[in-house]
Amino acid sequence: MKNLKYIFALGLGLFASSCKETLEVNPQDQIDAGNALTNITGVNSLLSTVYANLRGAGHYGANYKILPDIMADNIYPIPGLNSNRLIQESVNAPRAHFAPWGFYTGGINTANLVIDATGKVEGTDAQKNRILGQAYGLRALFYWDMVKVFGYSPMFPVGSNNLGVPIITTPTTTAAGVTFPKRNTVVEVYTQIEKDLLAAEAILDNSVTAPFYMSKVAVQAILSKVYLYWGKYPEAASYADKVIQARGNTFVSGADYTGMYYRDSNPEAVFEIAFQLVQSLGNTGLQSLYAQFPADYSKRQDQAAFDNNAEPKTGYGDFTPTPELLALYEPGDVRRGTITTARKSNTVVNYVRKHTPTQGNNFLQNVVVFRISEMYLIRAEANFRAGTSTGASPQADLDKIRLRAGLASVPVSIPAILKERRIELAFEGDRWFDLVRLGMDVPKTTALGSIAAINYNTDYRILAPLPIAELSVNPNLVNNAGY
Incomplete structure (x- = not known):
């Protein structure tokens, strides 16, 4: 394993991906995995390559933050004054979609390597728990970002299609070790995500306050949103409340609202990707x-x-x-x-x-990736749907967002909460996912002409296509219908 690089899986069986679908990581982010797996310091360094893959243009560096607004109805290309980038995505052309299959390489498989190696090297329990907790949390985030685009909402399956993505929790280090798994169901993937996040929560703490590390509160923020998407509203409210109790003091005032986006680190960030x-x-x-x-x-x-x-x-x-x-x-x-x-x-x-x-x-x-304002909106929606008031009433949380914006209180309702989500989280990568998680059609702006809404139940473009390269080498994979 001496010459094993963290990018070793590219081109091997299940992990074969086109250049477009593979996350590119700068050379300084690459670690010699063979050397890294021999000691606790090296394993911790290898963990940094998992974080590095979050920065790629195919993930939070660009696509996962802009495509949800482009592919829905929040933004569109400036007519006659754009550079022709992401034009196909703006009109939802066939196959113009998220392409996250490359997460299996630098993200998920490297997290698997870290998890496996941590149990084999010498180190204190505190050192190992810190590494394991981050790796579990990051692996869960990668899987969640994949299942959201390859599978339907767990609350609103369409027909008999309940497929998500393959679950792989053991590292692949050689060509001989490559397997050809079938796709797990959406619920199975969500269950694995929950398992990883709960494991991470149990062994992490908040001693590291910098928001660009996977801390206990960052894991709790992910859990709150996963539960919201899963329709487990009491759990969503409970976890959003945990984040608010820990980080509610970072909620900025109305006077500081626009200014927070010019800060080197956003003061509201619960978890952010450092560049x-x-x-x-x-x-x-x-x-x-x-x-x-x-x-x-x-x-x-x-x-x-x-x-x-x-x-x-x-x-x-x-x-x-x-x-x-x-x-x-x-x-x-x-x-x-x-x-x-x-x-x-x-x-x-x-x-x-x-x-x-x-x-x-x-x-x-x-x-x-997550900021404190969203936690109030998650708690409001989850409490309203569950008929509970964990931490605060839904009305109080809706007021928290609106009053900070300089607006008057309005009676709480699901439409009112979803409207505030759309405005508060505009341009932050939520619009497409907010519609799809609720089984709603995706409307298109009239600024693009007469483009019909994308019907959740009948339009295949709701889901992303599996890469042709993967389908050609893995006979157990089934593509999403329509591709």
């Missing part, structure tokens, strides 16, 4: 896709610079909020401040400024 300069995705990252920022970093919040067509700018600035989303903002809503005007090719456009330059670099920002 350093060498890991920047440049023009393929979220800042570039959402807006053109002034080339002069000191002007990143200077509205006059945005509105000045002659001001040198960086990035593509390809996407803009849909008229349907803009119409939802009530007068005085501070969240509307994350959308501002700018001039692109001397045309006035609306840019999203949630993904902004930080850390002194125009293409560098940590990516938030």
Whole structure:
């Protein structure tokens, strides 16, 4: 195993993936797995490569944060002023979808390696638990991000299709060890995710407060959302409440709302993906896709610079909020401040400024996966659906979000909560998943013309296709219908 690299699985049987479907990781994020598996320090270093795979453009570095808004009805390409990126995804063309099968390599299989090796090397229980807890939590996150796109909502199966993705919990280190498993059911995958997260929660703590590590509270945040998607509402409310009890003091004020997106680390982050300069995705990252920022970093919040067509700018600035989303903002809503005007090719456009330059670099920002505001919305929805008031009443939690935004209280209801989710979490990668988890059709913006909504029960494009390369080598895999 001396020459084993963490990327060893590429091209082997089940893990064969096209270039598009494989997460690319910068060389400095690659660890010699053969050496890493011999001692506790090396295993901990190998764990860093699991985190590294979260940064890829195919995961939270771009696609998992922008496609849910593009493929639904929150943003669309600026007509005549885009760089032709993600155009097919914006109109839901066949096979223009999430492509996360590469998570099996650098993500899941490396987590399996870490989990297996931790039990074989010397180290204290505290050291091993810290590593194991992170690996379990990360493996669960990878599986959840896969089952959400390859399988239907566990609450709303369509016909007899209940398939998710194969569950693999043992590491593959050689070609001889490659297996060809069939797809597990969606419920089986959710059960494995729950098992991993509960195992992680039991052995992690919150002694490390930096939000870019998998801590106990980060695991609890994932659990709250997994349970929400699973329809286990009492559990969702309970876990959201645990996060609020631990991190509720990070909920920012209305005056600080737009400013938090310019901080090097978002103060509301419960879990975020850390980026350093060498890991920047440049023009393929979220800042570039959402807006053109002034080339002069000191002007990143200077509205006059945005509105000045002659001001040198960086990035593509390809996407803009849909008229349907803009119409939802009530007068005085501070969240509307994350959308501002700018001039692109001397045309006035609306840019999203949630993904902004930080850390002194125009293409560098940590990516938030969970923030505390969402926990209040999860607790509100879960309590309302369950008829409970764990931690607070649904009305109080809805008010928490609206009053901070500068808006008046409205009677709590599921439509009211879902409206606040759409506005509060706009441009953060939730819209598509929020619709699909509830078995709802996915509407399309009129700005793209007369494009019919994607019917949850009958349109095959609700699910992503399995990679052709995988189907060709694994006879036990079945593709999703329609592909």
